[in-house]
Amino acid sequence: MINYKGAPMIETKRLILRKMEMNDANRMFDVIFSDHRVMDNLIKGPHKTISETINRLTEITKQYVSDKFCYWGIVLKESGELIGTIDLYNINEDTENCEVGYDIGFNWWNQGYGTEALHAVVEFAFRFMNIHKISATHGIDNPASGKIMLKVGMKREGIIRDMIRKNNQYKDCGIYGILQQEYLEMNLPNQISILNKIE
Ligand SMILES: CC(C)(COP(=O)(O)OP(=O)(O)OC[C@H]1O[C@@H](n2cnc3c(N)ncnc32)[C@H](O)[C@@H]1OP(=O)(O)O)[C@@H](O)C(=O)NCCC(=O)NCCS
Numbered sequence: 550m551i552n553y554k555g556a557p558m559i560e561t562k563r564l565i566l567r568k569m570e571m572n573d574a575n576r577m578f579d580v581i582f583s584d585h586r587v588m589d590n591l592i593k594g595p596h597k598t599i600s601e602t603i604n605r606l607t608e609i610t611k612q613y614v615s616d617k618f619c620y621w622g623i624v625l626k627e628s629g630e631l632i633g634t635i636d637l638y639n640i641n642e643d644t645e646n647c648e649v650g651y652d653i654g655f656n657w658w659n660q661g662y663g664t665e666a667l668h669a670v671v672e673f674a675f676r677f678m679n680i681h682k683i684s685a686t687h688g689i690d691n692p693a694s695g696k697i698m699l700k701v702g703m704k705r706e707g708i709i710r711d712m713i714r715k716n717n718q719y720k721d722c723g724i725y726g727i728l729q730q731e732y733l734e735m736n737l738p739n740q741i742s743i744l745n746k747i748e
Pocket residue numbers: 586587588590591650651652653654657658659660661662663664665686687688691692693694696697
């Protein structure tokens with residue numbers, strides 16, 4: 550059975566994962582949601598106005614009342630700067646499987662933060678929530694996303710042809726997954742601390 554824990558505060562070596570807040574709107578618009586370099590790799594394109602970001606954050610923050618909502622902002626421990634987001638979604642109670650999505654602001658790419666955040670959430674899902682399998686897909690023109698999945702132990706399971714359509718162009722996606730048992734058998738040292746009390 551899945552042990553839902555909501556989105557507790559998670560600490561890694563360099564990051565804090567925490568709940569998003571409405572007053573993150575300006576920052577999120579500036580470093581993530583308005584930046585086509587980040588958003589072109591996601592299903593929905595960049596936000597044109599701050600009000601789109603405010604609407605999105607309203608949608609996100611009101612879901613924290615449910616302990617089934619697992620969405621975090623990614624914050625640099627040293628500076629307190631918010632640099633991205635990560636979430637577990639499509640949590641299926643029949644299979645106990647879910648998907649993971651993430652984004653890091655362009656200025657912080659290629660410094661290992663995406664890998665560190667993904668590893669934290671994978672560990673949290675398997676060790677604390679008892680999730681059975683985590684999957685994710687990425688457009689084949691976005692190899693960095695596939696790279697971080699491989700770095701946390703996810704396996705490439707195949708290509709889904711024409712999975713998404715952006716600007717009227719279909720794109721193939723790579724699909725990746727990792728099973729709880731595979732992760733636990735890797736016997737990795739724990740990467741995360743949970744900073745608030747969870748049951
Ligand atoms: C995907 C993303 C989260 C990666 O975050 P990040 O913090 O840059 O990731 P890391 O620094 O931990 O690792 C990136 C890896 O990709 C590699 N990489 C970067 N660009 C690459 C490219 N064009 N081809 C192949 N590998 C590439 C880097 O070398 C690094 O691997 P290494 O550590 O072995 O050298 C970030 O690029 C992003 O937010 N992109 C836009 C949003 C997005 O794509 N979200 C996922 C949708 S599926």
